[in-house]
Amino acid sequence: MSYLIEAWGINKEFRIGSSLIHALRDIDIHIGKGQFVAIMGPSGSGKSTLLYILGCLERPSSGAYILDGKDVFESSDRQLSNFRANHIGFVFQTFNLLPQLTVLENVELPFLYSSCDDHEPEERATKAIQQVGLTDRIHHRPAQLSGGEMQRVAIARALAIEPTLILADEPTGNLDSKTSEDILELFERLHDDGATIVMVTHDREVASRCQRVMTLKDGKFIDGVEGER
Amino acid sequence: MKRAEKIIKLAVRSLLQHKLRAALSILGVICGVTAVLAMLSIGEGAKREALSQIEQLGTRNIYLKAVALTEVQEIRARERLSRGLSLYDRNRIVQGCVAVQGVACIKELPASVIGMVREVSPQIVACSSNYGQVQNISVSYGRFIGDQDVERKNRVCVVGWDVASSLGPDGKLGSHLRMEDNLFRIVGVLKRQHFKEDKSSVVSVRDYNQMIFIPLGTEGELVQGTYERGMRSNGGLTELVIQVRQTEQVLGAARVIKRLMEVSHGGVEDFQMVVPQELLRQSKKTQRTFNVVLGSIACISLLVGGIGIMNIMLATVSERTREIGIRRAVGAAREHIMIQFLAESVLLTLAGGIVGVAGGILGVWLITAMAGWKTAITIWSIILSLLMSTFVGIFFGIYPAYHAAKMDPIAALRHE
Numbered sequence: 001m002s003y004l005i006e007a008w009g010i011n012k013e014f015r016i017g018s019s020l021i022h023a024l025r026d027i028d029i030h031i032g033k034g035q036f037v038a039i040m041g042p043s044g045s046g047k048s049t050l051l052y053i054l055g056c057l058e059r060p061s062s063g064a065y066i067l068d069g070k071d072v073f074e075s076s077d078r079q080l081s082n083f084r085a086n087h088i089g090f091v092f093q094t095f096n097l098l099p100q101l102t103v104l105e106n107v108e109l110p111f112l113y114s115s116c117d118d119h120e121p122e123e124r125a126t127k128a129i130q131q132v133g134l135t136d137r138i139h140h141r142p143a144q145l146s147g148g149e150m151q152r153v154a155i156a157r158a159l160a161i162e163p164t165l166i167l168a169d170e171p172t173g174n175l176d177s178k179t180s181e182d183i184l185e186l187f188e189r190l191h192d193d194g195a196t197i198v199m200v201t202h203d204r205e206v207a208s209r210c211q212r213v214m215t216l217k218d219g220k221f222i223d224g225v226e227g228e229r
Numbered sequence: 230m231k232r233a234e235k236i237i238k239l240a241v242r243s244l245l246q247h248k249l250r251a252a253l254s255i256l257g258v259i260c261g262v263t264a265v266l267a268m269l270s271i272g273e274g275a276k277r278e279a280l281s282q283i284e285q286l287g288t289r290n291i292y293l294k295a296v297a298l299t300e301v302q303e304i305r306a307r308e309r310l311s312r313g314l315s316l317y318d319r320n321r322i323v324q325g326c327v328a329v330q331g332v333a334c335i336k337e338l339p340a341s342v343i344g345m346v347r348e349v350s351p352q353i354v355a356c357s358s359n360y361g362q363v364q365n366i367s368v369s370y371g372r373f374i375g376d377q378d379v380e381r382k383n384r385v386c387v388v389g390w391d392v393a394s395s396l397g398p399d400g401k402l403g404s405h406l407r408m409e410d411n412l413f414r415i416v417g418v419l420k421r422q423h424f425k426e427d428k429s430s431v432v433s434v435r436d437y438n439q440m441i442f443i444p445l446g447t448e449g450e451l452v453q454g455t456y457e458r459g460m461r462s463n464g465g466l467t468e469l470v471i472q473v474r475q476t477e478q479v480l481g482a483a484r485v486i487k488r489l490m491e492v493s494h495g496g497v498e499d500f501q502m503v504v505p506q507e508l509l510r511q512s513k514k515t516q517r518t519f520n521v522v523l524g525s526i527a528c529i530s531l532l533v534g535g536i537g538i539m540n541i542m543l544a545t546v547s548e549r550t551r552e553i554g555i556r557r558a559v560g561a562a563r564e565h566i567m568i569q570f571l572a573e574s575v576l577l578t579l580a581g582g583i584v585g586v587a588g589g590i591l592g593v594w595l596i597t598a599m600a601g602w603k604t605a606i607t608i609w610s611i612i613l614s615l616l617m618s619t620f621v622g623i624f625f626g627i628y629p630a631y632h633a634a635k636m637d638p639i640a641a642l643r644h645e
């Protein structure tokens with residue numbers, strides 16, 4: 001069986017002033033369809049950078065990346081963006097909702113950029129909001145919601161496009177333990193429904209909820225590389 | 230398309246977040262568009278006015294008018310044997326200039342009609358038979374003065390609409406009109422002419438409604454009674470109307486005629502030449518100066534307004550860096566970001582354009598009401614104003630939008 005994510009020799013270098021910083025060194029990563037993976041590591045270990053590369057938001061300095069059978073980095077910005085819009089759902093630590101839009105409009109946002117029929121977005125967004133249990137808040141603004149609710153809206157936004165891959169960057173980092181639990185349960189439910197989820201966290205407890213944990217340190221995997229499939 | 234509609238909706242929403250800022254930022258554009266519209270409307274009004282005047286005068290016509298001379302000038306004119314405008318001039322022009330099709334002449338008479346109501350004081354003129362055709366006068370009943378009338382010195386007359394209606398039953402065809410000591414039979418009534426008196430114009434158009442035409446040659450008997458007054462104008466014609474064959478030949482013919490006249494009048498300036506086409510050129514020239522002034526004001530305020538827009542858009546972009554990151558993360562390509570911010574700046578300036586058009590219409594109305602200038606707002610001037618404001622939005626929005634589009638999505642996402 002093939003992997004959903006296949007990457008070899010991923011390097012990422014940043015130039016800050018005159019010094020060169022290696023954020024990622026020769027990363028190989030293989031993740032199968034339907035897996036729930038955690039990437040752990042201390043801050044500055046390059047885990048967010050890796051996530052953004054996996055999410056086609058950033059290009060590595062070198063390396064190859066095949067996502068769902070497509071060679072990602074051969075593509076133009078336009079194609080990459082289109083791929084993100086249609087296949088990748090991001091969930092961030094700081095929720096990243098647009099304050100001037102309502103819950104529904106925030107969830108509909110990816111459809112503005114995806115190749116999707118004109119009348120579908122509202123239906124699909126409504127369905128996703130229902131999935132995260134916020135139907136009664138559909139016309140609220142983000143400012144009127146609690147942190148947990150905002151994160152659920154963000155998850156709904158990621159879900160609405162029925163993504164091939166969900167990427168979460170410390171999704172519980174800004175939440176108290178009770179709401180964190182809710183969010184994690186939500187992720188588990190999504191995983192049970194067959195979603196592929198990659199989650200970055202530095203919380204061991206959160207990571208333990210995942211199928212597979214990979215640990216990153218100083219831009220290198222030190223553990224969990226040889227996961228099943 | 231629904232997607233475009235959505236982009237515009239989102240842009241409006243973003244702009245409405247800072248209403249005051251948006252309103253202030255478009256002030257410059259409003260002023261610019263107001264100036265543009267005012268300029269176009271005033272220009273159009275002036276052009277139409279000049280054109281309608283010139284059309285009434287006839288684009289193929291050249292006018293020679295007798296000029297009243299002072300005593301000293303009159304003595305000099307006699308010394309040089311100039312007799313003022315005369316039939317002799319007409320013949321010289323017809324023979325001397327090939328481009329001329331016909332010359333009509335009229336002579337204003339200081340006579341009056343007996344039995345007129347007070348309000349109407351018709352002007353009696355003697356005219357050649359082709360005057361009606363050259364000046365495009367149409368007759369409502371009967372006919373105009375004919376060749377035979379001039380030749381046989383028939384005592385007939387053609388009256389203007391107002392004269393006929395004020396005469397009542399006596400103004401009908403076939404009845405007789407008493408002028409001084411003579412009776413003239415009415416053979417024609419002119420069509421009502423739409424006449425607007427305008428003092429600002431260079432050449433006055435005649436009010437045919439208030440005129441009575443008699444055949445040239447019959448006026449001798451008419452002015453007998455008022456000999457003293459008639460003395461001065463006796464022999465001299467008031468006006469020659471020269472019709473040129475083709476519009477393009479007018480200016481050339483005018484030069485030839487001027488020379489002919491100078492020679493035959495011995496250099497005495499007892500006539501004035503008016504070429505409607507030249508008036509048109511002159512009015513265009515004046516208009517151009519005006520356009521340059523107002524146009525540069527409009528350009529400067531649009532430039533200033535545009536810079537204001539650019540400034541605000543740059544501030545907006547840096548303020549919404551995070552939003553740009555989020556949009557990029559959920560799948561917006563660089564073009565999408567670019568279009569988004571361009572849409573916002575164009576919406577801003579277009580709103581400014583619409584307000585400016587409203588301001589322009591109000592301003593033009595005020596100008597017409599206060600200064601009495603003729604103005605005309607055309608649909609094209611409105612479209613042009615709106616197009617210009619759109620152009621300002623695109624031109625000055627491109628840099629901020631480009632700046633937004635080329636941002637690194639990761640850096641934008643991390644931006645606090």
